[in-house]
Amino acid sequence: MKNRFYKTGILFLHTLRRDWLKLLIWAVALSLFTGGFASAMYEIYGKDPAGLMAMYVTMNNPAMITMLGPTAATAETYTVGAMYAHEMILFTALVFGIVSIIHVISRTRKEEDDGTTELIRSFQVGRLASTTAIVIEMFLLHLVIIALSTGLLQVQNVPGMNFSSNLLYSTSLGMQGFLWAMIALIFVQLGAGAGSARGLSFLTLGFFYIVRMATDMNAPDASWFNPLGWSYLVNVYVNDNWVPIVIAIAASIVFLAFSYLLEQARDVGAGYLPERTGRAHAKERLLxxxxxxxxxxxxxxxxxxxxxxxxxxxxxxxxxxxxxxxxxxxxxxxxxxxxxxxxxxxxxxxxxxxxxxxxxxxxxxxxxxxxxxxxxxxxxxxxxxxxxxxxxxxxxxxxxxxxxxxxxxxxxxxxxxxxxxxxxxxxxxxxxxxxxxxxxxxxxxxxxxxxxxxxxxxxxxxxxxxxxxxxxxxxxxxxxxxxxxxxxxxxxxxxxxxxxxxxxxxxxxxxxxxxxxxxxxxxxxxxxxxxxxxxx
Structure with missing residues (x-):
């Protein structure tokens, strides 16, 4: 097993040298998007209890729940922090997931399709080294985002948004990004190419988003089986539940291990899902x-x-x-x-x-x-x-x-x-x-x-x-x-x-x-x- 990860460190440094500017832009942009609007929310709603209560009523109507998910807060516990998380966390989790899927597939399966991976494997590198380098890169990227967004929330000094809650909020989103990166790795192995892997990944993301619309309205407990549900089930700024984070970490490890097992037995450029056999002669409309x-x-x-x-x-x-x-x-x-x-x-x-x-x-x-x-x-x-x-x-x-x-x-x-x-x-x-x-x-x-x-x-x-x-x-x-x-x-x-x-x-x-x-x-x-x- 050790040989399968040979030269992972060198490949990681090479990948980081190539991607550092893009990753830096993503880290800053996602951190700003994650935590940059808390003080503005407080200025608008935090100083006006009536305005905050109006937002509570608005965000708990069926349309808002289907779009943004439920909140564990009551009218008495609906603070600016609870409103901020309720309004932002699910949508931001989708953005994190999309960014992670795009990057992981472009740096794994797309490079296989372009012949880059085959060239790298012609040298003395482990079979799983390239994938592991991307995993390390994604892990560090989301650690940086967690740190930056937590710090950004903290310096705004919004009443009711303390450090532990700010850290949970940022960690929940960071884990969503890493989790969907690991899910994308599975489809990298299954798909017939980068396009197929990307399509399957986005289809899965969309499927879970649509499923949670039904479960959030009719069966809230079922949302615990939904990866996207682990973002807002932390109930941040209400009762700060870290259990979904633990579940997301465990699931990420399982998904990564499963993708490793699939990659070990897969030929470069091939996928487990069969490609449909094409026609011997093209239809006339293709001319x-x-x-x-x-x-x-x-x-x-x-x-x-x-x-x-x-x-x-x-x-x-x-x-x-x-x-x-x-x-x-x-x-x-x-x-x-x-x-x-x-x-x-x-x-x-x-x-x-x-x-x-x-x-x-x-x-x-x-x-x-x-x-x-x-x-x-x-x-x-x-x-x-x-x-x-x-x-x-x-x-x-x-x-x-x-x-x-x-x-x-x-x-x-x-x-x-x-x-x-x-x-x-x-x-x-x-x-x-x-x-x-x-x-x-x-x-x-x-x-x-x-x-x-x-x-x-x-x-x-x-x-x-x-x-x-x-x-x-x-x-x-x-x-x-x-x-x-x-x-x-x-x-x-x-x-x-x-x-x-x-x-x-x-x-x-x-x-x-x-x-x-x-x-x-x-x-x-x-x-x-x-x-x-x-x-x-």
């Missing part, structure tokens, strides 16, 4: 560029359209209980019932589509990114060498992505409509819900425009789009709850979209956003047509 693009993204498209439908249905399923929930609650009436001409469902729906539209944006950004990601891997070279023009190549991808943006939004609209129709005595019409959802499509197209410019002029920096998407989500989601400066809010494209039906259509604004998106797409095309090809 066209649109057919090829659709075939390459078929599973991705189907999976996302189904996920958006489920998300819409999930939110629609709580519409039937909202009248009863709000009717006897004056605080909730003040927070939601701003316009007597519209029902609580209509007013809540206008906010709900912010989340659904952001999910659709993630879907279409991932689709359009394929044009440059495949180029970096050299997979388009044979097509570029033919008579196929870059003009067709570019516009086919952009047009497909635009169509998918509309389809994704309609999928969420349909799920919301069918679910609310099954639970409401007087359901909203399809037209009302469609108007509320379709109003956000121009903002989705705006992201296509930004990404088009990056693809055309800065293809090596397309990852920047995810930073802006994260920024837009944060401002849209937390903007009304935190005292964010006006000039920062103005940078969020979603802030310019009218919240139909309670707000009137802003035809001038909608037209301008569409025009800007089209101009950026054309500018991106000019750069794409002239630039050299890129590779990794």
């Amino acid at each position: 066209s560029l649109p057919g090829l693009i659709l075939r390459l993204q078929k599973i991705y498209i189907i999976g996302w359209l189904f996920a958006l439908f489920i998300c819409g249905a999930m939110y629609g399923s709580i519409f039937g209980d909202m009248d009863d929930f709000v009717s006897g609650n004056e605080i909730m009436k003040q927070m939601f019932l701003h316009n007597a001409n519209y029902t609580i469902q209509e007013q809540f729906m206008s906010v709900l589509f912010i989340v659904l539209s952001l999910l659709t944006t993630i879907f279409i950004v991932g689709s359009l990114m394929r044009i440059v990601n495949e180029e970096k891997k050299g997979r388009w070279d044979q097509l570029y060498a033919t008579k196929l023009s870059r003009t067709k190549f570019y516009w086919y991808h952009v047009i497909l992505t635009s169509i998918l943006g509309v389809m994704g939004q309609f999928s969420a609209i349909l799920g919301l409509y069918l679910a609310q129709r099954s639970v409401m005595e007087t359901p909203l019409s399809l037209w009302v819900i469609t108007k509320a959802g379709i109003a956000w499509v121009p903002a989705i197209f705006f992201f296509i425009g930004i990404l088009a410019i990056l693809i055309g002029w800065l293809p090596r920096f397309t990852v920047i789009i995810w930073s802006y998407l994260l920024f837009a989500f944060f401002v849209s989601y937390f903007g009304q709850m935190m005292d964010i400066p006006e000039f920062v809010i103005n940078l969020d494209i979603f802030g310019y979209i009218p919240k139909v039906p309670i707000e009137e259509w802003k035809w001038g604004t909608i037209f301008l956003i569409k025009l800007l998106a089209l101009c950026m797409i054309v500018i991106g095309f000019i750069g794409y047509k002239k630039r050299d090809l890129v590779n990794e």
Whole structure:
């Protein structure tokens, strides 16, 4: 067994030398995101008991529980710390999980696919040395994040947020990152390639998120069997339960050991899940560029359209209980019932589509990114060498992505409509819900425009789009709850979209956003047509 880890230290130093800048940026960014807003929360809510109680009522409605999980706090024990953890911990755990999955797979299975691992193993290194180096790197990264975020929370000196609770909060999130890194290692062994491993990892993460929606509402004890549940079950700033941390550590060790067992018996570049045997002759539609693009993204498209439908249905399923929930609650009436001409469902729906539209944006950004990601891997070279023009190549991808943006939004609209129709005595019409959802499509197209410019002029920096998407989500989601400066809010494209039906259509604004998106797409095309090809 010792020989299997031979030269782990050298490989770790090599990996750290290569990744140190990226890891440093991640550590700072994740630490700031984890603990950077506690003092702002205190300034807004901590000095006003009525405001804190209003947040307690708001965060305990069914919609918030499905999104953010439950809280163990009561009205008497709902402090600023409890509110901060309730609002942030599950969403931040998802971010940690996504970052860990992406990094682990890119440094393990992707390097196998590129031939780097085979080259390294041609030297005198242990079979498990490369994987162990990544495990050590991830462990140290999350230790640093835990230390930084705990210190950041501590220096803000928020009343009720003491050191032990701050440490538990940071440790819970750090363990989520490391835990999902170990889960990703298992799919590295099972998948047929990096894409398969990444898809299985994200599918598992999404599956557990959706499952906990049901268990948090109907069977809270079942959330103990959910890895994501171990983030908020620590009940930090309420009764500080360290048991979920111990469970997460034990599970991480088990997952790591299992991945080692799988890797020992696996050939480099192979996976345990069988690859489907392809056809001896390609179908006729694969002889066209649109057919090829659709075939390459078929599973991705189907999976996302189904996920958006489920998300819409999930939110629609709580519409039937909202009248009863709000009717006897004056605080909730003040927070939601701003316009007597519209029902609580209509007013809540206008906010709900912010989340659904952001999910659709993630879907279409991932689709359009394929044009440059495949180029970096050299997979388009044979097509570029033919008579196929870059003009067709570019516009086919952009047009497909635009169509998918509309389809994704309609999928969420349909799920919301069918679910609310099954639970409401007087359901909203399809037209009302469609108007509320379709109003956000121009903002989705705006992201296509930004990404088009990056693809055309800065293809090596397309990852920047995810930073802006994260920024837009944060401002849209937390903007009304935190005292964010006006000039920062103005940078969020979603802030310019009218919240139909309670707000009137802003035809001038909608037209301008569409025009800007089209101009950026054309500018991106000019750069794409002239630039050299890129590779990794």
